[in-house]
Amino acid sequence: MPFLTYELAQDIVERTMNILNRNINVMDDKGVIIGSGDSERINQLHDGALLVLKNGEHIQIDESRAAKMKGARPGINLPIRFSSQIVGVVGITGEPEQIQNYAQLVKMAAELVLEQSFLLERVQWKQRIQSEIVNQLxxxxxxxxxxxxxxxxxxxxxxxxxxxxxxxxxxxxxxxxxxxxxxxxxxxxxxxxxxxxxxxxxxxxxxxxxxxxxxxxxxxxxxxxxxxxxxxxxxxxxxxxxxxxxxxxxxxxxxxxxxxxxxxxxxxxxxxxxxxxxxxxxxxAQEEQDKSAFSFYHQLLDQGKKGELVNTLEAYIKEGGELNKIAESLFIHRNTLRYRLEKIKELTGKDPRNIKDLIELYIAKLLYDIS
The missing domain is CATH 3.30.70.270 (Reverse transcriptase/Diguanylate cyclase domain)
Structure with missing residues (x-):
């Protein structure tokens, strides 16, 4: 694939022109302008770029030299290098004496944008491959x-x-x-x-x-x-x-x-x-055909002050049935706790003190909580 695309070349132009109040051109490895602050110059052949590509060195073009070259204007053109090879040319328009201090800055900016783009593409390629592998696995x-x-x-x-x-x-x-x-x-x-x-x-x-x-x-x-x-x-x-x-x-x-x-x-x-x-x-529980099998839990939701029976059942499960700990966590007397456990049994037909009934109560509570 080409290292420099029209989109990437224009990105280089816009980034560098935001720094310098000068027109910037980017040419591909054939010397064709593919990015420019002057949109009318896009797709024009740039003789100055061809010289840079041929000699591998930057060139300065003054007014007299520009008049003899196709697509060229006064300025400085420099090679864009990537992985030790020239992949394009960047040009800055203006009198060479006035812009020579900026020329290397423009070249460095162009090469940095190119390198960032390549690294980003590599990261995105790696992400696509990884996602493909993960989804297969x-x-x-x-x-x-x-x-x-x-x-x-x-x-x-x-x-x-x-x-x-x-x-x-x-x-x-x-x-x-x-x-x-x-x-x-x-x-x-x-x-x-x-x-x-x-x-x-x-x-x-x-x-x-x-x-x-x-x-x-x-x-x-x-x-x-x-x-x-x-x-x-x-x-x-x-x-x-x-x-x-x-x-x-x-x-x-x-x-x-x-x-x-x-x-x-x-x-x-x-x-x-x-x-x-x-x-x-x-x-x-979700595989159970009878969807009303655990509806007894709803009796607890409709009874008691501020959900006290539900809170009691939760504390009973959390504390593993140890009455002293349950009473302490609820700030109630043990006799009050016993009363509430009897009330749960009366309303649901399930006694929390019976392990089988407690499992059913827990499943019913779990289904309600995740529904």
Whole structure:
């Protein structure tokens, strides 16, 4: 592909003309003007540029010399170099004696814009390849492991390493938001990690992990991300030891966000292991054909002062049924607690002091909380 495009050449022109009150021209490797402060000169052949391309050196053109050259005006023309080769020419219009102090500045600016454009294109290419790999790894379609390993190899990434899926879900889905988050994450992850955007605008990081302490190792990273990224919820799945387990880790992370954000909306980060029971119970309950099977929980919502029965059940679950701790956390007497437990049993037909009934109460509460 050509190093200098019309768009890039005009970008160089506009940037340099904002600094200098002089007309700037950019010529390609054929000597054709492809960027200029004077739009009428676009696509004209510039003899001065041809000389620069031929000799590899800058040239000064005065009035008398310009009159003999096609497409040239008084000024200085300099080679634009990239990767040790001349890829074009940049010219600054004016009397050479008056503008020679600016000539090298213009050349440096042109080469800097070109280098930045190349680096950006390389980063964007890498992001596209990574997103393609990530989407394949978490896809429901059959995996072509050899093809994926080969693609990842182009980026210097070894897919055989154990990885954990981290999913980031922005509250505001816009292309700018996604790109800003991607840029922020790039500074926080290692070169061996994969990052991509799914078709549902979820940002997925397949983070390399060493062992069982991965959650503890991730905490500093996650805290920085939550501090930096406003309105983003983060979930992580379990460690995937092989390529085929990555899809499972991805869906675990998604479910952790789904359940965790309903139960603890203030948390921001949700690790699947911390919500495994709730995820499993919710899935089982949602498969129940009789949708009224857990409607008994609604009896608690309609009774009691300020939801006291619901609060009592929550405290009972949190404190593991230890009556003294429950009474202390609710600032009530044990006799009041016993009365409330009996009231829950009377209204729902489920006794919290019975383990089977307590499980059903918890499932019913969980379904209500995530609905």
């Amino acid at each position: 978490i896809s429901e379609e059959g995996l072509n492991e050899e093809w994926l390993k080969e693609r990842a190899g182009f980026l210097g990434i070894n897919l055989e390493q154990p990885r954990m899926a981290i999913v980031l879900k922005p509250s505001n889905y816009t292309e700018i938001t996604i790109q800003n988050i991607m840029r922020s994450i790039q500074y926080e992850i290692s070169k061996s990690d994969l990052i991509g955007v799914t078709f549902n605008n979820e940002i997925v990081v397949l983070k390399t992990a060493a062992g069982k302490e991965i959650k503890r190792e991730l905490l500093p990273l996650l805290k920085r991300l939550l501090t930096t990224l406003d309105g983003v919820r983060i979930g992580s799945g379990n460690l995937a030891k092989g390529i085929k387990e990555l899809r499972s880790s991805f869906y675990q992370a998604k479910r952790a966000i789904l359940i965790g954000s309903k139960l603890q909306p203030e948390a921001g980060f949700y690790h699947y292991e911390d919500y495994r029971l709730e995820v499993i119970l919710a899935q089982l």
